[in-house]
Amino acid sequence: xxxxxxxxxxxxxxxxxxxxxxxxxxxxxxxxxxxxxxxxxxxxxxxxxxxxxxxxxxxxxxxxxxxxxxxxxxxxxxxxxxxxxxxxxxxxxxxxxxxxxxxxxxxxxxxxxxxxxxxxxxxxxxxxxxxxxxxxxxxxxxxxxxxxxxxxxxxxxxxxxxxxxxxxxxxxxxxxxxxxxxxxxxxxxxxxxxxxxxxxxxxxxxxxxxxxxxxxxxxxxxxxxxxxxxxxxxxxxxxxxxxxxxxxxxxxxxxxxxxxxxxxxxxxxxxxxxxxxxxxxxxxxxxxxxxxxxxxxxxxxxxxxxxxxxxxxxxxxxxxxxxxxxxxxxxxxxxxxxxxxxxxxxxxxxxxxxxxxxxxxx
Amino acid sequence: xxxxxxxxxxxxxxxxxxxxxxxxxxxxxxxxxxxxxxxxxxxxxxxxxxxxxxxxxxxxxxxxxxxxxxxxxxxxxxxxxxxxxxxxx
Ligand code: SF4
Numbered sequence: 001x002x003x004x005x006x007x008x009x010x011x012x013x014x015x016x017x018x019x020x021x022x023x024x025x026x027x028x029x030x031x032x033x034x035x036x037x038x039x040x041x042x043x044x045x046x047x048x049x050x051x052x053x054x055x056x057x058x059x060x061x062x063x064x065x066x067x068x069x070x071x072x073x074x075x076x077x078x079x080x081x082x083x084x085x086x087x088x089x090x091x092x093x094x095x096x097x098x099x100x101x102x103x104x105x106x107x108x109x110x111x112x113x114x115x116x117x118x119x120x121x122x123x124x125x126x127x128x129x130x131x132x133x134x135x136x137x138x139x140x141x142x143x144x145x146x147x148x149x150x151x152x153x154x155x156x157x158x159x160x161x162x163x164x165x166x167x168x169x170x171x172x173x174x175x176x177x178x179x180x181x182x183x184x185x186x187x188x189x190x191x192x193x194x195x196x197x198x199x200x201x202x203x204x205x206x207x208x209x210x211x212x213x214x215x216x217x218x219x220x221x222x223x224x225x226x227x228x229x230x231x232x233x234x235x236x237x238x239x240x241x242x243x244x245x246x247x248x249x250x251x252x253x254x255x256x257x258x259x260x261x262x263x264x265x266x267x268x269x270x271x272x273x274x275x276x277x278x279x280x281x282x283x284x285x286x287x288x289x290x291x292x293x294x295x296x297x298x299x300x301x302x303x304x305x306x307x308x309x310x311x312x313x314x315x316x317x318x319x320x321x322x323x324x325x326x327x328x329x330x331x332x333x334x335x336x337x338x339x340x341x342x343x344x345x346x347x348x349x350x351x352x353x354x355x356x357x358x359x360x361x362x
Numbered sequence: 363x364x365x366x367x368x369x370x371x372x373x374x375x376x377x378x379x380x381x382x383x384x385x386x387x388x389x390x391x392x393x394x395x396x397x398x399x400x401x402x403x404x405x406x407x408x409x410x411x412x413x414x415x416x417x418x419x420x421x422x423x424x425x426x427x428x429x430x431x432x433x434x435x436x437x438x439x440x441x442x443x444x445x446x447x448x449x450x451x
Contacts, residue, residue, distance in 0.1 A: 036365050089413070117414020119396060139413075142366060146413035149398055153381060194366045197410060197418045220365070221431045249424050250410070256418045259399040 009223055016226035017049055023233045027053045029185055030232055031178065031321055033171060034140075034192035035062030035349030036220050042354040044222045054229065057184070057321035060174060061192060063138045064091045064347035065319065066274040067167045070305035072097040075136045075165055078300060079110035085128070086165075087121040088136035090114045091347045096340060098307055118150035118164075125154065125162035134296045137164040142194040144168055144285060145259040148266035151287075151294045165296040166286055169272055171195050172203050173283035179211045184321050188232040190225065191217035193247040198263075200255025204243050212241045219247040266291055275343055276309055276316030313342030318351055325352040332356055366412040367432060368425035369393070371405050386411055389433060 032038055038058045041047050047056055060066055076097050079086035086102070093103045093114060106112035111131075115121055118135045125133035137147035147164060154162040171192060178184050191204060196217050204215050214235040218228030228246040235242055245251060263285070272284020287295040296302065309316065312330060317323040325331050325344070335341040337353050344350035348357070369386040374397065376382060382397040386409060395411045397403050400419055408425035409416035420428075 116393070119394075119414045142412050142417065145399055145417055146415040149396060149415055152398075153396075156381065194410075194412070197366060219428075221428070250420055250428070252418075256399055258401065259417055262399060 012223050013226060016223065016230055020054065020226065020230050020233055021051045023230060023237055024051050024053045025237060027055065028187045028233060028236050029055045029057055030188050030190065030229060031057040031059045031184075031186045032190040032218075032225070033059035033061045033175065034190075034195070035059075035065070035347065035351070035354075036194070037061075037190060037192065037218065037225060038351050039349050039354045040220050040222065041225055042351075042358050045358070046222055046225060050229070054233070057186060058318070058324075058351040059178070059189075059321065060274060060277060060319040061140065061171070062344065062347050062349040062351075063140055063143070063167075063169055064089075064095055065315065065343040065350045066169055066277065067092070067095065067138050067343065068273040068275045069098060069307045069309060070273070071165070071167045072102075073305055073307060074302050075102065075134075076100065076105050076110070077302075078134050078165065078296065079105050079112050081111075081132075081300070083130070084132045084134060085111040085113055085124065086134050086136060087113045087115055087118075087124065089116070089138065091349075092136060092138065094337075094340060094346045095343050096346075118147050119153065122150050122154050122157070122159070122162055125159050126157055129161060131161060132299075133162050134300075135162070135164050137166045137168065140169055140171060140192070140195050141199045141263070142192075142197070144263045144267065145198060145256075148262045151266050151291055152262065154294060155291075160293065163294045163296040163299050164287065165302075166267075166284075167272075168267065168285035169274065170269070170283050170285065171199075172207060173280050174274070175204075175207055175215075176211075177277075177280045177283070178320065179207075179213065181320060186213070186321070187236055188214045188216070190228045190232065191215050193217055193219045193224075193251050196245075196247070196251045196255055198255050198259045200257075200260075201243060201245060201251070201253050208241055208243045214241045214244070216244045216246050217251060219250060273306070274319070276313075276319045278316075310341060315342040315344050315352075318344055325355040328352070332359065365432065366410040366417055368408055368410050368420050368428050369395075370422075370425070371403060371407050371409060374403075374405055384409075384416065386416070389429065 267285035
């Protein structure tokens with residue numbers, strides 16, 4: 001297993017593993033919410049190094065994976081529209097829509113561009129006043145400031161040919177939905193550090209209280225993740241439930257209020273469909289009516305499209321933490337990163353892709 | 363796509379009107395990042411950058427540590443232009 005020798009702090013990793021082992025007397029199911037954390041846990045082999053009593057359940061925290069099929073089809077529809085350039089993050093490239101992906105659409109001549117930042121799409125709109133530029137704005141709270149800011153910049157530049165097709169998701173309502181789900185028995189959450197860098201920690205306090213569940217906001221490195229797990233186990237073994245910040249050296253309790261102000265200036269909460277999971281109340285962001293001119297849904301009169309997911313892919317169960325990717329009959333066979341049946345096989349933050357790449361490295 | 367990557371502000375320019383944009387150095391890669399969310403940022407500061415926007419300040423030691431980690435584990439692919447060109451992998 002080549003990854004074991006690659007840690008920068010092998011002793012520290014060992015030390016935490018031993019401490020977790022020592023602290024754990026009962027079985028605990030812990031969910032790391034964020035796909036970046038799943039990726040790190042799987043890639044670094046930590047999933048196999050923890051004591052058997054610790055069951056890691058991978059959360060739905062991959063925005064690419066939970067973007068609904070119907071919205072991807074809307075993006076495809078716009079991409080094939082004359083005079084429209086549909087832009088998004090590179091991760092959205094291969095996500096399968098009902099019939100094709102954006103990558104296939106581009107090969108067929110549709111107007112599709114991929115950018116690192118929505119700001120590049122604003123520039124494209126500025127340079128091409130005769131084109132309609134639509135940014136397919138997916139993401140969690142970490143990405144919402146950039147997407148919102150692109151609209152404010154477009155407004156400052158006086159552009160009327162830039163708009164967002166939004167499919168934004170929020171962590172706290174999804175945590176609540178997971179806790180309400182009778183089939184998932186989660187004892188503690190590792191919270192997503194990057195999300196809290198923007199949102200702060202305050203909004204997690206009521207979840208800890210309402211469900212008496214510990215949440216530890218955690219970073220992405222092996223040592224961070226192990227320390228977060230240890231902090232969760234310590235609380236659980238003592239029977240307490242608190243909000244703790246393992247990542248305080250990066251994430252201030254208050255997050256970034258200026259970034260939140262930009263989010264709430266442009267967006268408001270909405271009921272959001274999560275691919276494979278369904279609608280979670282208040283778990284998404286849509287554009288405020290004041291920004292209707294920058295809302296692709298309004299601009300192009302897009303009809304809502306609820307499209308059922310493929311029967312073959314069990315992504316819903318994987319995203320809810322009921323099953324692990326290798327439990328899927330298509331995993332690594334009919335479904336691979338180059339030929340994904342479902343979205344969790346597409347993004348490197350998707351659980352199925354993370355497990356697939358791990359198998360390649362062992 | 364959710365990772366925020368720490369980098370050092372090399373220079374700040376007034377892009378258009380009131381919009382401030384920085385050149386941020388990530389190892390050997392230089393990218394532009396908008397500073398609207400951290401108006402207090404100065405040259406030499408370390409910032410967490412996500413999708414072309416600086417989302418928060420971060421101290422130097424932490425920035426260097428996190429960056430080294432991302433570099434080691436392939437967390438920098440979002441920054442690379444080839445990602446767009448060759449379709450993401
Ligand atoms: S392996 Fe493929 S088909 Fe199976 S759940 Fe994951 S994405 Fe869906």
